[in-house]
Amino acid sequence: MHFTGTVYRNPYWETFPLLQITQGCTHNKCKFCTMYRDVPFKLQPMEWIEEDLKEIAKVAPDASTIQLLSANPIAMTYDKLAPILEMINRYLPKMEYIYAATRVTDIRNKTVEQLKSLKEMGLREISLGIESGDDFTLERINKGYTYADILEQCHKLEDAGIDYWMTFLNGVAGREHSHAHAVNSAKIFSQCKPMLVGTGGLTLFPGTPLLKEAHRGEFTPLPEKEMLIELKTFVENLTCYxxxxxxxxxxxxxxxxxxxxxxxxxxxxxxxxEISHGDLDAMAAIRSGKRSL
Structure with a gap:
């Protein structure tokens, strides 16, 4: 299998096998992330993809699920992605669900009809690293899109019938903008129809621009109690089914x-x-021990 450098798989998708079709991240500028900082984005060679599928077909010929890697493989255009999905179905004829994590911006270059076609080929579920629905926060962490983009692209996925996840990054706005981040994110998420909303807590990893800003006093990280208060505010305002x-x-x-x-x-x-009686020191210790997203 041609796994190159850093790859990420969604731990909540119990999918086997994994198939890498891109390397790195197209954006690679989010201030809280260094996962792909030294990995330039490029497409995996088609011959590598076919070789990997041949290997998978020998080991798991009846595979019905597969997860596409790496950071945001749906970034490639329809004309490049469709042949890969067709190849997956050719080598794995029992394929039912193709999963992938991706960015909001990766949906822009596809029409609803093209998305419907990808769904027919098996792309049933994607995970979007939204992080915030608040424009100030999105610009502050350099996500590369606005809340209007989130709404437009998620509605395209809904029209195409592709299920999707949305993530909220607890703490990423810092103390200065915490409440607005929580309330406005819940407001935007609630205007969409995600099958799942996931939340994660910010950890300031070495080498991230956000950590450097914190050291300069330009960003104030939330302590654990305030992280919980922000998460509670988000939940209180969220109205998604x-x-x-x-x-x-x-x-x-x-x-x-x-x-x-x-x-x-x-x-x-x-x-x-948790806010009143949780072991905040233990939570902080767990966070400080994390090494990657």
Whole structure:
């Protein structure tokens, strides 16, 4: 298999096998991330992809799911992506679900009809690293799009019938803009129809521009209690019919699962308990021990 350098797979997709079709990230400028900082974006050679599919077909000929790698493989145009999906189906004829993580901007270069075609070839579910629905925060962390872009591209996915996840990055606005980040993100997320909303807590990794800004006093990281308060504010304002996952920030007990709206009040109550009685030092220790997103 041709796995090159850093690759990322969604840990919540229990998919086997994995197929790398791109290297690096097209944007590679988010201030909180260094995952692909030294990996230039490029397409995996088609001969490598075909060789990998031949190998997969020998090991798992009945595979019905596959996850595409690396950072944002859906960035490639329809004309380049469609032949890869066709090749997957040729070598793995029982394929049903093709998954991929990607950026909001990767949907721009595809029409709804092209997205429908990709779905027919198996692209059923994607994960979008939204991080925030607040324009000030999006510009502050250099995500490369606005909340209007989020709404436009997510609605295209809905029209095409492709399921998608949205992520909220707890703490990324810092203390200075925490409340607006939480409220405005929930507002934008609630205007979309994600199958799942996931939240993660910010860790300032060595080498990230955001850590350097924190050292210069230009960014004030949230301590654990304020992270929980921000997450609670986000949950209080979120009105999506979706599943809900949270990690990085709290223990996760009673927080993760389907039917968010039915469980919303219990999630809020669990967060309130964490705010009042949680082991904040233990949470901080877990965060400080993280080495990557």
């Amino acid at each position: 979706c599943s809900f996952i949270t990690h990085h920030t709290v223990s996760g007990k009673n927080l993760t699962g389907p039917d968010f709206l039915k469980r919303k009040e219990s999630i809020i109550a669990a967060l309130e308990r």
